[in-house]
Amino acid sequence: xxLLEVINLEKHFGGLTAINRVTFSIQPGQIKAIIGPNGxxxxxxxxxxxxxxxxxxxxxxFRDGDITGWKSHxxxxxxxxxxxxxIKIFGDMTVLENVMTGCHLKxxxxxxxxxxxxxxxxxxxxxxxEKSIRILREVGLEDRAQARAGNLPLGMQRLLEIGRALASxxxxxxxxxxxxxxxGPETRELAHLIRRIRDGGTTVLLVDHDMSLxxxxxxxxxxxxxxxxxxxxxxxxxxxxxxxxxAYLGEEMD
Amino acid sequence: xxxxxxxxxxxxxxxLAFIPLAISNVYYLGILIFVGINSLITIGLxxxxxxxxxxxLGHAAFFGLGAYLSGVLSTRLAVPPVxxxxxxxxxxxxxxxxxxxxxxxxxxxYLAMATLGFGQIVYIVFNAWVEMTGGPSGFGNIPRLRxxxxxxxxxxxxxxxxxxxxxxGLFFAVNIIHSRVGRALRTMHTxxxxxxxxxxxxxxxxIQIFVISAVYASVAGSLYAYFVTFLSPGTFGISFSILxxxxxxxxxxxxxxxxxxxxAVLSILPxxxxxxxxxxxxxxxxxxxxxxxxxxxxxxxxIGRVFRPRSLPEKLRT
Numbered sequence: 001x002x003l004l005e006v007i008n009l010e011k012h013f014g015g016l017t018a019i020n021r022v023t024f025s026i027q028p029g030q031i032k033a034i035i036g037p038n039g040x041x042x043x044x045x046x047x048x049x050x051x052x053x054x055x056x057x058x059x060x061x062f063r064d065g066d067i068t069g070w071k072s073h074x075x076x077x078x079x080x081x082x083x084x085x086x087i088k089i090f091g092d093m094t095v096l097e098n099v100m101t102g103c104h105l106k107x108x109x110x111x112x113x114x115x116x117x118x119x120x121x122x123x124x125x126x127x128x129x130e131k132s133i134r135i136l137r138e139v140g141l142e143d144r145a146q147a148r149a150g151n152l153p154l155g156m157q158r159l160l161e162i163g164r165a166l167a168s169x170x171x172x173x174x175x176x177x178x179x180x181x182x183x184g185p186e187t188r189e190l191a192h193l194i195r196r197i198r199d200g201g202t203t204v205l206l207v208d209h210d211m212s213l214x215x216x217x218x219x220x221x222x223x224x225x226x227x228x229x230x231x232x233x234x235x236x237x238x239x240x241x242x243x244x245x246x247a248y249l250g251e252e253m254d
Numbered sequence: 255x256x257x258x259x260x261x262x263x264x265x266x267x268x269x270l271a272f273i274p275l276a277i278s279n280v281y282y283l284g285i286l287i288f289v290g291i292n293s294l295i296t297i298g299l300x301x302x303x304x305x306x307x308x309x310x311l312g313h314a315a316f317f318g319l320g321a322y323l324s325g326v327l328s329t330r331l332a333v334p335p336v337x338x339x340x341x342x343x344x345x346x347x348x349x350x351x352x353x354x355x356x357x358x359x360x361x362x363x364y365l366a367m368a369t370l371g372f373g374q375i376v377y378i379v380f381n382a383w384v385e386m387t388g389g390p391s392g393f394g395n396i397p398r399l400r401x402x403x404x405x406x407x408x409x410x411x412x413x414x415x416x417x418x419x420x421x422x423g424l425f426f427a428v429n430i431i432h433s434r435v436g437r438a439l440r441t442m443h444t445x446x447x448x449x450x451x452x453x454x455x456x457x458x459x460x461i462q463i464f465v466i467s468a469v470y471a472s473v474a475g476s477l478y479a480y481f482v483t484f485l486s487p488g489t490f491g492i493s494f495s496i497l498x499x500x501x502x503x504x505x506x507x508x509x510x511x512x513x514x515x516x517x518a519v520l521s522i523l524p525x526x527x528x529x530x531x532x533x534x535x536x537x538x539x540x541x542x543x544x545x546x547x548x549x550x551x552x553x554x555x556x557i558g559r560v561f562r563p564r565s566l567p568e569k570l571r572t
Contacts, residue, residue: 073454076452077453084448088448090440090441090443092440093440101452105453109433111466114430116426116429125434165452
């Protein structure tokens with residue numbers, strides 16, 4: 001049974017069709033990539049899947065339940081986490097606090113118990129701080145825990161955003177251009193991290209333009225062009241697909 | 255960071271404990287009691303303004319609800335003061351919930367508009383419901399606050415009561431800020447979208463903080479009623495709501511300590527500058543304007559900039 005099923009999904013912005021009846025699914029334990037030229041609708045797809053914007057048609061099923069049109073915090077609570085192409089870390093918090101904020105769904109202190117700061121609250125705070133340190137160690141930011149997140153260089157901010165998303169213990173994580181702006185070694189490091197995330201039991205859906213990364217780590221690739229799915233298959237199949245080549249290089253002139 | 259706040263609270267409590275020994279003048283003690291009552295309102299308001307990113311222009315009305323409900327309940331219905339204070343707080347919380355539920359779902363400053371209208375309604379009711387409130391001339395003979403066998407009938411006792419509650423109010427506020435809920439609220443400074451994708455229901459926390467801040471104001475109102483023992487509507491108008499906002503902004507809206515500082519300065523300064531009394535609204539307006547333009551982080555931010563110029567952003571969020 002697929003973890004995520006997207007059926008005839010549609011999204012329009014005025015007269016522009018950003019997503020045009022797209023259908024695909026993700027099996028648990030996969031690393032699946034979405035590629036496509038700029039403006040193909042990749043980020044819009046992520047925004048619809050995570051409830052940042054509502055869909056205009058079609059259906060989204062996750063862990064065998066209908067989540068179409070749900071608010072983003074409810075979708076998150078079902079187990080989908082994400083990062084952003086334009087980084088949205090909490091810049092005025094420390095690195096550690098960012099990840100602790102990511103633990104929101106896995107902790108439960110409410111306003112009144114927080115006000116009294118009784119023993120269970122104190123204990124929970126310590127637990128999520130320890131868990132967050134473990135996650136920071138996993139993404140390689142442990143020694144920056146107390147730094148102000150906004151002061152980190154771009155590459156580390158991307159790692160922090162992944163760590164923050166992992167803190168909610170998602171069953172599916174969406175990574176929107178995770179290696180954009182990263183150096184070669186940083187990209188290789190991130191490829192290892194993505195594999196470790198998958199091996200840890202979290203299914204990965206990622207969007208990127210780095211073809212060697214995509215072809216290296218993905219189990220399956222989905223290609224979008226002008227909001228339509230034009231191909232889907234293994235990296236090898238995609239590399240030899242005529243439509244894909246045409247979309248990237250432009251049609252051959254007759 | 256929560257530990258340094260606790261230390262500050264401890265120092266504040268110690269200083270407060272010795273203040274009456276240094277100040278024997280009843281007049282000054284009275285002013286400090288009013289500073290304490292106002293501080294209780296502004297601590298709650300700063301949670302709303304600094305952490306939920308919302309403005310209330312109706313906090314004078316919540317303060318008024320606490321005062322009038324306590325006054326009416328214990329004068330006309332002989333409800334014991336402490337029970338009246340709690341009932342008033344509960345009622346005010348419900349009213350705030352009813353205002354917050356529809357308005358805080360919307361993006362933008364709808365809460366400010368709704369509370370502005372609400373403040374006017376409450377003000378009109380205080381004036382018009384003459385049988386219950388005494389109308390524009392007010393009503394008096396409110397009994398003194400009594401807790402167990404202790405009657406709070408002297409300024410000295412009242413000073414310790416009010417400031418004890420301010421310390422408790424600060425303790426709650428500091429705990430909330432440095433908690434899961436506080437972190438959830440702080441995300442709203444940068445990205446509500448990111449907060450949503452982490453499972454944070456920002457609307458829910460905005461409503462909760464609004465209700466809590468109304469309860470702070472209501473308790474302060476009850477304390478006011480049992481202190482002055484006479485109420486009239488003039489105290490609870492829009493100009494007091496604006497003064498409260500000014501105090502929070504002046505002190506520094508990203509810190510509950512700023513609320514305390516702003517309240518103290520703007521409550522004590524006019525007393526020592528009696529000459530400006532007729533122009534106070536003008537002066538407050540100018541203060542608000544100057545602060546917003548030249549030091550938007552308020553007095554606390556300014557102090558932080560002078561003493562720790564490099565680590566300001568972290569220090570702001572104390």
